[in-house]
Amino acid sequence: xxxxxxxxxxxxxxxxxxxxxxxxxxxxxxxxxxxxxxxxxxxxxxxxxxxxxxxxxxxxxxxxxxxxxxxxxxxxxxxxxxxxxxxxxxxxxxxxxxxxxxxxxxxxxxxxxxxxxxxxxxxxxxxxxxxxxxxxxxxxxxxxxxxxxxxxxxxxxxxxxxxxxxxxxxxxxxxxxxxxxxxxxxxxxxxxxxxxxxxxxxxxxxxxxxxxxxxxxxxxxxxxxxxxxxxxxxxxxxxxxxxxxxxxxxxxxxxxxxxxxxxxxxxxxxxxxxxxxxxxxxxxxx
Amino acid sequence: xxxxxxxxxxxxxxxxxxxxxxxxxxxxxxxxxxxxxxxxxxxxxxxxxxxxxxxxxxxxxxxxxxxxxxxxxxxxxxxxxxxxxxxxxxxxxxxxxxxxxxxxxxxxxxxxxxxxxxxxxxxxxxxxxxxxxxxxxxxxxxxxxxxxxxxxxxxxxxxxxxxxxxxxxxxxxxxxxxxxxxxxxxxxxxxxxxxxxxxxxxxxxxxxxxxxxxxxxxxxxxxxxxxxxxxxxxxxxxxxxxxxxxxxxxxxxxxxxxxxxxxxxxxxxxxxxxxxxxxxxxxxxxxxxxxxxxxxxxxxxxxxxxxxxxxxxxxxxxxxxxxxxxxxxxxxxxxxxx
Numbered sequence: 001x002x003x004x005x006x007x008x009x010x011x012x013x014x015x016x017x018x019x020x021x022x023x024x025x026x027x028x029x030x031x032x033x034x035x036x037x038x039x040x041x042x043x044x045x046x047x048x049x050x051x052x053x054x055x056x057x058x059x060x061x062x063x064x065x066x067x068x069x070x071x072x073x074x075x076x077x078x079x080x081x082x083x084x085x086x087x088x089x090x091x092x093x094x095x096x097x098x099x100x101x102x103x104x105x106x107x108x109x110x111x112x113x114x115x116x117x118x119x120x121x122x123x124x125x126x127x128x129x130x131x132x133x134x135x136x137x138x139x140x141x142x143x144x145x146x147x148x149x150x151x152x153x154x155x156x157x158x159x160x161x162x163x164x165x166x167x168x169x170x171x172x173x174x175x176x177x178x179x180x181x182x183x184x185x186x187x188x189x190x191x192x193x194x195x196x197x198x199x200x201x202x203x204x205x206x207x208x209x210x211x212x213x214x215x216x217x218x219x220x221x222x223x224x225x226x227x228x229x230x231x232x233x234x235x236x237x238x239x240x241x242x243x244x245x246x247x248x249x250x251x252x253x254x255x256x257x258x259x260x261x262x263x264x265x266x267x268x269x270x271x272x273x274x275x276x277x278x279x280x281x282x283x284x285x286x
Numbered sequence: 287x288x289x290x291x292x293x294x295x296x297x298x299x300x301x302x303x304x305x306x307x308x309x310x311x312x313x314x315x316x317x318x319x320x321x322x323x324x325x326x327x328x329x330x331x332x333x334x335x336x337x338x339x340x341x342x343x344x345x346x347x348x349x350x351x352x353x354x355x356x357x358x359x360x361x362x363x364x365x366x367x368x369x370x371x372x373x374x375x376x377x378x379x380x381x382x383x384x385x386x387x388x389x390x391x392x393x394x395x396x397x398x399x400x401x402x403x404x405x406x407x408x409x410x411x412x413x414x415x416x417x418x419x420x421x422x423x424x425x426x427x428x429x430x431x432x433x434x435x436x437x438x439x440x441x442x443x444x445x446x447x448x449x450x451x452x453x454x455x456x457x458x459x460x461x462x463x464x465x466x467x468x469x470x471x472x473x474x475x476x477x478x479x480x481x482x483x484x485x486x487x488x489x490x491x492x493x494x495x496x497x498x499x500x501x502x503x504x505x506x507x508x509x510x511x512x513x514x515x516x517x518x519x520x521x522x523x524x525x526x527x528x529x530x531x532x533x534x535x536x537x538x539x540x541x542x543x544x545x546x547x548x549x550x551x552x553x554x555x556x557x558x559x560x561x562x563x564x565x566x567x568x569x570x571x572x573x574x575x576x577x578x579x580x581x582x583x584x585x586x587x588x589x590x591x592x593x594x595x596x597x598x599x600x601x602x603x604x605x606x607x608x609x610x611x612x613x614x615x616x617x618x619x620x621x622x623x624x
Contacts, residue, residue: 087505092409115507123505129498131517142506145516192502199506 036062038203038233039084043098046079048091053079055257056098061203066225066234068244068265071254072285077237078126080254081205084235085121086114102203119146122201126208128188130180130195135172138180138191139163142199158198165231166194167224186217190224203233210243222247241281245269253277329596333589335364335582340372344590347373348554352584354575365581372587374594376554380472380562381595383555384544385537387473388480392537393530395477396484397519400526403485404492405514416486423482431546434475439467439547446470447559459558467549468561475543480533487532491525492518531606535599541566565595 039061046054053076061067061084069077082088083096086107099106107117130138139159142148149155159176163169168190172183180191189209196204206225210218218240225234225247238244244251248265253274261268261277272278279285330337336344339361353370360366399419403412443466454460495518503513519526549561550571569588576584 085505087501090504115509118505118507125498125501125505127498129496129502131499131502141503141516145506145508145512195502195506 036065038063038103039235040101041098042101044083044100045097046076046083046088047093047095048079049093053257054083057259059252059259059262061233061235062250063233064229064231065249066229066236066247067250067252068236068238068248069252069254070238070241070244070280072280073239075254076257077239077254078207081207081235081237082123084203084205085118085123087118087123089114119199120201121203121205122196122199123205124189124192124196124207124209127212128185128192130183130188130191132179132181134177135163135180135183135191136176139194139198141195146199148199162194162198163191165197165228166190167220167227168194184217186213186220189213189217189221193221193224193228197228197232201232203235204228206234206236208237208239210240211238218243241269241283253280255280326596329589329593333586333593335366336372336586336590338362339364339366339583340587340590344372344374344587345378346375347371348375349373350376350552350587352576352579352587354579354584358581364583364586366583367579367581370581370583372583372590374565374591376552377563377565377568377591378594379554380469380548380551381538381564381566381598383469384472384476384548384562384564385534387469387558388476388537389530389534391474391477392480392484392533393526396481396529396533397488397526399481399485400488400492400522401514401518403489405518406510416489419482419485422478423486427479427540427543428546430475430479431543434471434543434547435467438474439471442466442470442474450558459556462557462559464559465549465561467547468551469555469558471547471549472544472562472564475547476537476540479540479543480537483533483536484526484529487529488522488526491522491529494525495521528606531602535602535606538602539566539595539599541570545570565591565598569595 037060041057041059044054044057044059045052057080069080071077079088083100084107088094088096096108100108102117102121105112131141133141136159139162140155143155143158149158160169160173163172168187171187172178172191180188183191189212193204193209210221213221222243225236228234229249236244236247245266251263251265251268252259253261253268253272253276255276261272261274263273268277269281272281276285349371350373351369351371353367356368356370358365359368399415403415407415443464447464447470450460451462451464499517499521500513503517508516544564545567548563548567550567551561551563555562569591572584573588576588579585
C-alpha cells in the first residue's frame with residue numbers, strides 16, 4: 001500500500017498549498033467548528049441575477065457521515081450542493097455571500113484554487129456521465145490529469161482500488177477496455193463514482209445520483225453510499241424520501257431556498273418539528 | 287344519406303397535384319447529378335486530345351511549353367504543335383503546397399477562434415465575432431487577392447520572410463532568395479479565406495459537447511484549458527476535421543486571389559520563398575493565350591488541368607464525407623482522449 005500512502009502524501013501537500021495560506025483570515029471560523037465538522041456554511045446566500053436562491057443558510061457537514069439535503073423540486077438543493085465544490089462559479093450571474101468553510105478555510109476566498117478544491121470535494125451527478133472511452137480510461141482520467149501515478153502499474157492499482165470501492169470491480173474486471181457506454185445505467189453511475197473516487201477526495205457530493213436508475217441499481221448505489229462513509233464524508237441531494245431515510249445520518253430539509261429543519265435521522269422522519277416538513281414527508285407537498 | 291359519412295375511396299381526393307409535385311421535385315433534385323455528368327463528359331471531350339497525345343508525361347513533367355510558333359503536326363489523329371510539351375507538375379505541386387500551408391495556418395487559428403467563441407470568450411462577444419466571420423466568408427476573393435498583392439506580399443518580402451530566413455536558416459526551405467509573391471503569400475491568403483469555414487463549423491461542433499461531460503471534467507478538477515483539450519476538442523473532432531477538409535476543398539479550387547499573389551512560376555519551388563503557380567490560377571491566367579494555339583492542343587491541355595482539379599476536389603470532398611460519416615471518427619472509443 002505504498003502507493004496509497006504516496007498518493008495521500010501528495011494530496012495532502014496539494015491541500016496545504018491550496019488552503020493553508022488563508023489560515024489567518026479564517027481563524028475565527030475555526031474556533032466555532034466542533035471537531036467532527038468538515039464543512040460549515042454560515043449566513044450563506046446565493047443569487048442568480050435577481051433571484052435569491054439560497055437564503056441565509058447555516059449548516060454543518062459532519063465527518064464520515066451522510067448528510068442528506070432534501071426538499072421539493074426547485075427548492076435550491078442542487079444549487080446548495082454545487083456551491084460546496086464551486087461548480088456554480090461558471091454559472092452566469094452567480095453571486096454568493098456568507099461563508100463556506102472547509103476544515104476552517106473559506107473555500108470562496110481568493111487564495112483557494114477552485115480546481116484543487118475539486119480534488120478534495122468530488123462530485124457525482126444526477127445522470128450518469130461517463131466519458132465515451134473505455135472503463136479503465138474513465139477511472140484513470142482524473143489521476144492522469146493530476147499525475148497521481150508514476151507508472152502503469154500504479155495506475156492499474158488506482159483504477160482497481162477505485163472500482164472496488166465503487167463496488168463495480170467484480171462486474172467489469174474482465175472488460176476494462178470495453179467502452180463505458182456499454183455498461184447499464186446503474187453500472188455507469190457506479191463508474192462515475194469510481195471516477196470521482198480515483199482522485200481520492202475526502203468529501204463526495206452526490207446530486208440525486210439514483211434518480212435516473214431502476215430500483216435494483218438504486219439499492220446498489222444506496223448500499224455503496226453506506227459503505228463509502230467509512231472513509232468519506234458524503235453529502236447527498238435527493239427527493240426520494242425512502243432513500244433519505246435509508247442512508248441519512250443527518251437530514252436538512254430545504255424549502256424555497258431556506259433551511260426549514262435540520263435533524264438526525266430517523267428523528268426528523270418520525271417526529272418532524274415543522275408543519276411544512278411533515279407535509280413533505282407525508283407526501284402532501286411535492 | 288350519402289353525405290353523412292366520409293367515403294374512404296373518393297377519387298376526387300386522390301389529388302393529381304401530389305403526383306406532379308413529386309415528379310417536379312424529383313426532376314429538380316436529379317438536375318445536380320445530371321449536371322455533374324454533363325460537366326464530366328464535356329470536360330473529358332475537350333481534353334481528349336491532350337489525354338491521348340500527352341499521356342503520362344502530363345503528370346510527370348514540369349515543362350509547360352505550348353510551342354505556339356512552331357508548326358502543326360498530327361499525332362495519334364489529333365493535331366499538335368511540333369516540339370510542344372505539357373507537364374502539370376509545377377501547378378500540381380503549387381496547388382497542394384499552398385493548400386497544405388493554408389491548412390497549417392488556418393486550422394489552429396480557426397479552432398482557436400471556435401474555442402474562444404464557444405468556451406472562453408464572454409457571451410456578449412459571440413454575436414459580433416460570428417457576424418465578422420460571416421462577413422469575412424462573404425468577401426469576394428479578388429479583394430483578398432488585391433489586398434494580398436498590395437499589402438501582404440510586400441510585408442512578407444520586407445519583414446516576414448527575412449525574419450524566417452534569419453531564425454530558421456538551417457532549415458533549407460527557409461533560406462535563399464526571397465520573391466515578393468509566391469508560396470507564403472498564397473498560403474496565407476488561402477488561410478484567411480478558409481478560417482471562417484473552419485471556425486464556424488468547429489464552433490457548431492463544439493457547441494454540441496454535452497454539458498454533462500464538461501461538468502464531469504470540471505468536477506474532476508480539470509482547468510478550462512484541460513476541459514477544452516481533453517473533452518471539447520475530442521468531442522468536436524468530427525466537425526473540426528469536416529470543416530478543415532471543406533476549407534481544403536475551397537483552398538484547392540480558389541482561383542482569383544491566388545492568381546494575383548502566386549507569382550506565376552513555371553518552375554518547381556525550392557524554398558518557401560519561391561513563386562508558385564496553381565492549377566486554377568494557371569487556367570485563368572493562360573486561357574487567353576491558349577486560344578491562339580492553332581493546333582487547339584493548348585486548350586485541351588488546360589481542359590485536362592481542369593479535369594485533374596475537379597478530380598482532386600471531388601476526392602477530397604468524398605473522402606471527407608466518408609471519414610466523417612463512417613469509419614473511426616464515429617466510433618465513441620476514439621472520441622475522448624487522455
